[in-house]
């Protein structure tokens with residue numbers, strides 16, 4: 001038999017074959033990318049739904065109650081909530097309330113992806129929401145963001161109630177200076193031990209609007225609401241912006257009157273007292289709190305005069321709301337809230353008060369710390385908590401990052417950053 005001697009495939013031919021196959025795959029990948037890109041770039045823009053609360057009849061663990069509204073109207077709890085989380089305003093404590101309410105009613109949160117904020121300080125974009133698809137139903141949006149009304153409206157149903165919280169701007173400035181100071185290069189060159197006092201002595205000496213993260217040092221509230229924090233306070237835009245915020249937000253709470261704020265919230269959202277029980281999370285160790293002298297306070301208010309205007313405006317509307325609610329009724333309800341919080345404290349918290357980070361036994365209960373120190377306090381759970389309260393106690397005390405993880409948020413950037421901090425600290 002005559003054997004046909006196969007010509008060995010030359011190196012060159014083999015090479016050509018491999019390149020052809022590789023090119024084909026690359027071509028397919030490019031095609032695939034283009035097709036997905038197409039979808040990504042021009043999604044069909046469906047209108048947001050009117051409401052994302054569970055339709056009547058659908059299973060809900062909540063039994064409608066009379067609530068607190070007048071006229072014997074049946075009060076149905078509101079499920080669609082936008083909480084504009086401002087910085088250094090007890091907003092972590094409030095977030096814990098929202099998380100628990102969301103879990104209780106199986107609500108869908110619009111969470112960020114990879115980290116615990118929406119790319120702050122960039123303006124919020126609807127595409128930052130994890131798994132966002134046009135026309136989807138989200139109930140709650142509550143992570144840190146720089147507010148952008150038009151983009152927020154693309155995520156939430158039209159019946160959403162907008163809530164936020166403000167704090168006395170002098171106290172907020174002090175807190176922000178303490179908490180973020182290490183992250184703001186502008187503060188690094190400030191001489192002396194009391195950097196904040198030195199800064200306030202002549203802010204313009206140290207402040208530059210273009211400095212990295214400089215917004216933490218001036219009108220931070222106004223900045224969080226998406227406004228220009230470096231405007232001249234007499235600029236008509238300031239007045240206009242405050243008007244827009246007042247129009248957009250249904251309730252503006254005040255940190256200094258947190259309990260009254262929660263009672264007003266419970267009223268407009270038609271929630272129950274159990275929904276607004278809370279423990280103060282993320283509180284600072286007393287020794288690291290600098291008491292503002294009246295002189296420093298005056299300077300801080302002058303330096304943050306846009307925030308001061310904002311605060312005074314919403315202080316007026318806040319007390320008008322309390323007046324409408326009824327002063328006596330408010331006093332009574334705040335007392336009830338305090339009584340029930342104290343009751344929970346006894347049940348849940350070992351020793352009944354927060355402890356320093358080094359004294360927290362469970363790693364899971366460790367709160368997030370500012371860079372360079374461990375001044376944020378946390379809690380130890382009681383041992384032998386009654387079964388009926390075990391889950392609630394843990395949830396009420398769980399620090400924000402851990403709670404977000406439990407709720408299924410992907411936090412790889414935040415966690416990486418936490419490791420870096422732990423090494424630095």
Ligand SMILES: *[C@@H]1O[C@H](CO)[C@@H](O)[C@H](O)[C@H]1NC(C)=O
Nearest residue numbers: 063064065066067068072272
């Ligand atoms: C609701 O109102 C009815 C009649 O007004 C009253 O009997 C009932 O106790 C109220 N329920 C709650 C939970 O307040």
Ligand SMILES: *[C@@H]1O[C@H](CO)[C@@H](O)[C@H](O)[C@H]1NC(C)=O
Nearest residue numbers: 239240241242243244246313
């Ligand atoms: C803006 O200024 C006008 C005129 O001074 C005043 O009537 C109005 O109340 C101001 N609005 C706000 C939100 O402060």
Ligand SMILES: *[C@@H]1O[C@H](CO)[C@@H](O)[C@H](O)[C@H]1NC(C)=O
Nearest residue numbers: 168311312313315316319320
């Ligand atoms: C807030 O309003 C209350 C009630 O009108 C008033 O007593 C208080 O001085 C105001 N606070 C500020 C900071 O304007």
